[in-house]
Structures are given as C-alpha cells and as structure tokens.
Amino acid sequence: MSINAKALLAGLGIALATVAAIALGSSGLKHFDPALTGYAIGAIMAAFAVGYRFTVWAQRPPSRLYFKRGLELFFRRAPTPHSKPETQNQKLSALPIPYGAGTLGAALARNFVAQEFIRRRSGYRWIMHLCLSGGCTLAFAITFPLVFGWIHFESLATDAEMYRVMAFGIHLDTFSVHSAKAFLAFNALNVSGILVLVGLVMAGWRRFTDAGERATQTFSEDILPLILILAVTATGLALTVSYHFLAGRGHHLWAIVHMVSVVALLLYIPFGKFFHMFQRTCSLCVSRYKKVGDTGPxxxxxxxxxxxxxxxxxxxxxxxxxxxxxxxxxxxxxxxxxxxxxxxxxxxxxxxxxxxxxxxx
Amino acid sequence: MIATATENEFFLDPSRCIGCQACVQACGECGTHRGVSMIHLEYVHRPTGVQTAPVVCMHCEDPTCAKVCPADAIKQDDNGVVLSAAKSRCVACSNCVLACPFGVPKMKAEIDLMMKCDMCYDRTSVGKKPMCATVCPSGALYYGPRDYIEKHRREAAVNEFQFGRQTVRTKVNMMTSPELTALPFDVLDFLPWEDKDFDPFALARVRDGAPDAANSAVWDEPALSQRCSGNCTCH
Incomplete structure (x- = not known):
C-alpha cells in the first residue's frame, strides 16, 4: 500500500492542530490532567487517522466532484424555471453570496441533528440511532474538553463545597456541589451512558432477529462497533458504580480498562462503520446539487x-x-x-x- | 455470515419472459428487500408489442455502481455479489442509478436510500434460490447448476457484455446464441437519428410472424408525441 502524500499532510495537520488546541486550551498544559494522557494520545492518533482516511476518500473522483460542485453551488443561485440558462462554468460573482446557506442549514438540521431520513426508513432504527448518536455525542462533548484541559473545575479556597467552572482559563460559572446543577454536571456522562445502553439493546436485538441484517452483516463492520461502544459504556458506568456503591473498590482497574476501551473506540473510528459520520458530509453537497439540478437544465x-x-x-x-x-x-x-x-x-x-x-x- | 453457495449460478433469458409478474411479487418477500420489489419487469417496446423482460442485477465483476458511489456505500462480497447500498452511508445521490449499464439500482426517494437486487442474499447465502427464480414459470429466470442449463437449453450462457468500448463481465449469465462468447450490445440502431426517424415497426419486421405489431393509430396518441419540455440541452 502506497502512502498518499496529500492525505499524510492532512492527517499530520489535523493531529498537530489537536496538539496545539490542547496546549493552548489548557493554558500551556497548566490545566491538563496527566492522568488523562492516554485519552489525549488516543485522540491525537485518531485525529491523524481520520484526517488521512477522509482525504484519501475525498480524492476519489465521485467524492471529489461532489465536494467541488457543492462548494461551487453554495455560491450560485438555484435557477428557476424562468431564469436564463446558465453554463456549468459560469463565473462566480465578485462578492460570493452564500445562496446555498439555506439548503445547507436545512440539510444539517434534517440529516445530522434530527436524522429525519432514518425516521422515514424505520421508526425503530430512528430511536435506536438517536440514542446511540445522541449518547455518544454528549459523551464526547463532555470528555474531550475535560481531557484536553479546556474545561476544569476548581473548588473555592474559602468554601470547598463551591465549585468554579473554568473554560479556556475563563470563569464560566460557580455552583454548590449539592445543587441540581452539580448533580446534572457530574452525572451527564451517566445519562449519556444510559442513552447509549438503550440504543445498544435495540441495535443488538435488531442484529440478532432481523433476517435481512443477519444475512448481510459482518463482524468488523456491524458487530465490532457495538462491542466497542458497549465496552466503553459498561466500563464507564462501572466507574460510577465503583465510587458510588463500592467505596471505590476496583476503581483503579476499571479506570485503566475504560481508558483502553475508549482508545480502541477512537482508533476504530477512521477504519470502520463510524466513519460514516464523516462520509455523510457528502450528503450536504448532494442536497444542494439536487436542488440546483431540479430547477436547472x-x-x-x-x-x-x-x-x-x-x-x-x-x-x-x-x-x-x-x-x-x-x-x-x-x-x-x-x-x-x-x-x-x-x-x-x-x-x-x-x-x-x-x-x-x-x-x- | 455464510458464504454464497458457489455451485449454483443465475441464468437470465428475457426472451422467455411471459410477463406474469410472479417475479415482481415474489421479489419483495425476500428478507433483505423488506417488502420492496427490486426486480424490473420492462416492456421491451410497448408501442409495438407486449414482450416483457425481467432485469435483475447482473453483479458485475467490476461494478460501475460501486465505483461511482461517492460514499463507498456499495460493497461486493467475496463471491462477487454486489449488495444494496449500506444504509449508514448512502447519501441518495443517484450516481449508481444513472451509471449502471443495466439500469438496475432503484432510488427510493421517500427513504433517501438506493436499493437493488442483491440476489436475495439471505437466501442464496444459505444455498436457496432467489425468490424470482423460485417462482418464474417460464425459465426466464433460472438459478441452478450450469450442467442443467447446458443440457436443457439450446442457447448458450455468456457473462460478458460489450457496451460500446466498455467490456462488462458479470456474475449473472445471459442466454444467447451458442456461437457467441459475449453479448454484443447495440444502441445506435435503436435511436431516432436526425436524418432518420426511429421506425417503431423495425423491431416487428425482423421478427417473423410477430403478433404484436401495433396499429399505426397508436402514434396519434398525444402521450407518445415529443415529450421534451425544452428545458434541456438536447435542443
């Protein structure tokens, strides 16, 4: 297998950008927790691999063309039945106007947030996918800023029961550790874990019982991602169980197992099924392409x-x-x-x- | 996943089709099709005849549909079966629909998903026949050992097609003349050219005793007149 130079550069660029974001966001590693180094290294490696794989994929003729056209059409007005014919190579106006912003925004809301296309395929799959993607997104949105040292909590010197939330060195909020806000903040990962578990049960049931899926599914593409998510969720919840109900028994071991499972999941992202979340960006270009095509020649x-x-x-x-x-x-x-x-x-x-x-x- | 039984092959002979639509009904029963019929049953040239032809995925060795997919959604298994678009990846762009030389993929716009004949993967992967071949009464769709076809048919099976300059090899076989090793494919003879109007009766004339040459009155039908809206590049 030959090395793709452009992809290598893109991968290195994204990995370096991640390192820079960690260094800058944590005030020169001042707020970076060394105990989370394994997670940070996993994230940097995954960033490199995602950048590399995405660039290789985006260079394929059909993918490249959609991204190219998507960008062009973003700044081109969709023709109406009465508008004059346009040529493919029509010059862009001096001041590019993002005519496609509406289509792009609608596609983002429909396809990525509401995942409405899955609802039309199957209500069951829609709920399953919302639980999995929503839970994972929430978990990543919490853990990445914590791992990278972008967000940290400080207790007040005068009152150990009061917490200050600091983001990028800026004071965001102060709350009591006994407040509802604290309960939500400290249990947000557990909430995401439960959401993911519901999605996993639904996905597992479908993988075991659906004749069509059973015939076409493969271990690496369909079963392994579920196992990886289950490992992360189960070990993450085990940490909560350990310090809430077992007086911290086994916490150290679970922490290591959890870190290994998270890093394995991160490294799987560019090479397996999870890469579809990046490939589906192409659907944004397709939305605009279809809209312009429907009313054009x-x-x-x-x-x-x-x-x-x-x-x-x-x-x-x-x-x-x-x-x-x-x-x-x-x-x-x-x-x-x-x-x-x-x-x-x-x-x-x-x-x-x-x-x-x-x-x- | 169980490997596809390799001793059986798919043989297609559209000239045997009687248009009964049994294949269309049966196709949707397949587990991987989820109630959607993937087979096409086409009138060959409705104005001049009632001949129909079933079209299943030919499962190309180098599938054009998969190559033009911008999202890597169409995969081929180890036995050469080209699967329907992966649900997680398909972006419903219709590249595959437009690029397939056999016109097979179907874009289900209501669910933003391309679906196509996958040779009833849940059945053939465990040694059963595809639904369409199970119910076809005329042998237009046959799935079984090559020996049987060679013994019982006058025609020969080929799996190579010449689309102009492009050679396409497929997993599914097409029955044709025993003298041929590849199915020659002509388009130019069947187009209306500027200096020569397409003669709808040409097809009927080359078929001795063809019973289905249409009455010329059919050409007075407004629906069969020029359908071009003018908003195009063909004028």
Missing amino acids: RAHCRRCSTDFASAMHVTDLKLVLDQLGFDYRFSGERGEVHYQDICPACRRGLLAINQGRTLGR
Whole structure:
C-alpha cells in the first residue's frame, strides 16, 4: 500500500492542530490532567487517522466532484424555471453570496441533528440511532474538553463545597456541589451512558432477529462497533458504580480498562462503520446539487426523450466515468452516443432487445 | 455470515419472459428487500408489442455502481455479489442509478436510500434460490447448476457484455446464441437519428410472424408525441 502524500499532510495537520488546541486550551498544559494522557494520545492518533482516511476518500473522483460542485453551488443561485440558462462554468460573482446557506442549514438540521431520513426508513432504527448518536455525542462533548484541559473545575479556597467552572482559563460559572446543577454536571456522562445502553439493546436485538441484517452483516463492520461502544459504556458506568456503591473498590482497574476501551473506540473510528459520520458530509453537497439540478437544465433520453436527470448530473457522471477508466461510448457511421445519454429504463429494454436479436427472436 | 453457495449460478433469458409478474411479487418477500420489489419487469417496446423482460442485477465483476458511489456505500462480497447500498452511508445521490449499464439500482426517494437486487442474499447465502427464480414459470429466470442449463437449453450462457468500448463481465449469465462468447450490445440502431426517424415497426419486421405489431393509430396518441419540455440541452 502506497502512502498518499496529500492525505499524510492532512492527517499530520489535523493531529498537530489537536496538539496545539490542547496546549493552548489548557493554558500551556497548566490545566491538563496527566492522568488523562492516554485519552489525549488516543485522540491525537485518531485525529491523524481520520484526517488521512477522509482525504484519501475525498480524492476519489465521485467524492471529489461532489465536494467541488457543492462548494461551487453554495455560491450560485438555484435557477428557476424562468431564469436564463446558465453554463456549468459560469463565473462566480465578485462578492460570493452564500445562496446555498439555506439548503445547507436545512440539510444539517434534517440529516445530522434530527436524522429525519432514518425516521422515514424505520421508526425503530430512528430511536435506536438517536440514542446511540445522541449518547455518544454528549459523551464526547463532555470528555474531550475535560481531557484536553479546556474545561476544569476548581473548588473555592474559602468554601470547598463551591465549585468554579473554568473554560479556556475563563470563569464560566460557580455552583454548590449539592445543587441540581452539580448533580446534572457530574452525572451527564451517566445519562449519556444510559442513552447509549438503550440504543445498544435495540441495535443488538435488531442484529440478532432481523433476517435481512443477519444475512448481510459482518463482524468488523456491524458487530465490532457495538462491542466497542458497549465496552466503553459498561466500563464507564462501572466507574460510577465503583465510587458510588463500592467505596471505590476496583476503581483503579476499571479506570485503566475504560481508558483502553475508549482508545480502541477512537482508533476504530477512521477504519470502520463510524466513519460514516464523516462520509455523510457528502450528503450536504448532494442536497444542494439536487436542488440546483431540479430547477436547472434537464437531460432527456436519446432514445425515448424522457426527462430522467439533471443535465449537470449526466455531464458530471461522464467526467467521473472517464476518470474511473470506464468508457461507455458507442460510435458508428451515424455518430457517437454516450450510454449516459440513455435513460435507465431504456437501458433495461435495450438489454432484452439485444439479447433477442442475437437469438433471432 | 455464510458464504454464497458457489455451485449454483443465475441464468437470465428475457426472451422467455411471459410477463406474469410472479417475479415482481415474489421479489419483495425476500428478507433483505423488506417488502420492496427490486426486480424490473420492462416492456421491451410497448408501442409495438407486449414482450416483457425481467432485469435483475447482473453483479458485475467490476461494478460501475460501486465505483461511482461517492460514499463507498456499495460493497461486493467475496463471491462477487454486489449488495444494496449500506444504509449508514448512502447519501441518495443517484450516481449508481444513472451509471449502471443495466439500469438496475432503484432510488427510493421517500427513504433517501438506493436499493437493488442483491440476489436475495439471505437466501442464496444459505444455498436457496432467489425468490424470482423460485417462482418464474417460464425459465426466464433460472438459478441452478450450469450442467442443467447446458443440457436443457439450446442457447448458450455468456457473462460478458460489450457496451460500446466498455467490456462488462458479470456474475449473472445471459442466454444467447451458442456461437457467441459475449453479448454484443447495440444502441445506435435503436435511436431516432436526425436524418432518420426511429421506425417503431423495425423491431416487428425482423421478427417473423410477430403478433404484436401495433396499429399505426397508436402514434396519434398525444402521450407518445415529443415529450421534451425544452428545458434541456438536447435542443
């Protein structure tokens, strides 16, 4: 396997940015907790691997084209049925206006926050996924700032039962350790753990009972991520059980096991199923691409004249196919036709016509 | 996951199709299809005839659909079966729908997900027949040992297609003339060219005794006139 230079640079860049963010955010490591070094190293390694993998993936012709078009169309007005035809290479205006901001914002809210596309596929999966993604996001949102030393708690010198919350060296809040606020703050990770557990049970049930999933699932892609999340959640909750109910018995051991499981989960992110959270950024570009394509020039089948896609999509796919080494051009005395100019329904019909012709039927 | 039984192969012969739609109904019963029929049953050329043709995924050795997927959502298993889009990754861009040379993938816009024939993976992976081949009464869709086909059919099975300059090899076999080793694919003969209108009866004429040549009155139907809205690049 050869090293991808651009991806290597991107990975190193993100890893270095993470190191810099830790150093700066913790006031020169002043508020960095050495006991959390293992987590920090795991996060930096994962940042490198995510950056590397993302860049390799984004360089693939179809992915690259969507990101490129997504950026272009973000600053281009979607044509209306009455607007003048635009060319693919229309120059951008001197002052770029983010016409696509609305589409992007809506896609972010619908696809990433509400995950509405999963609800339409299955209500059960939607609740399951919201529990898993919501729980994990909450847990990461709490632990990363703590691990990186961005947020820390200080007890007041005059009153040990009063806590000060400091973020990036700035005083954010002060609360009593007996307050509801303190209860929520100190148990937020437990709440996220319970959310994740609900999602895990639902996911496990589906993996064991759904005939379709059982046939197509693989250990590395579908089962291992559940095991990793379960390991992190169970060991994290074991820490709570240890100091709440067992007088801290076994806390040291659970802390180490929890750290190992978290680092394993972080390192799995770029290489397995969890990478879809980065790949789905492409859906933001697709949303804008579809919107502009729907109202822009259309492509009509060379055989049946049916409007079957946007002209932009067909033109772009021809480019992508060329870049991938596919050549679906037909040429003869009458001229040349690219198979992308034939609609999928006609392609199916042509398959039967050509087969029938070879048999004289 | 259990490996696909390799002793059985899929053989497709659209010329045997009688249009009964049994395959369409059965397809949705497959566990991995979740009630959605993945098979296409096309009228070959409805204005001039009633001939139908079933189209299943041909499971290309180098699947164009997977290559054009921007999200790495389409995977191929170790036995060459090209699976439906992974639910977590599919971004519903329709690249695969437009790029597949056989016109197989279906975009389910209501759920933002591409679904396609996966050769009834839950069945074939444990040695059973795909649903469509189980119910096809005419043998247009056959799943079984190659010996049987060679013994009982006059046609020969090929798994190579020539789409213009592109050679496509597939896991699924197509029945064709015994003299051929690859199915030649022509498009140019079936297009309306500027200097020559497409002759809808050409198909009927090359088929001796074809019973289904349409009455010319069908061409007076407004629905069959030019459907181009003008908002396109074809004018």
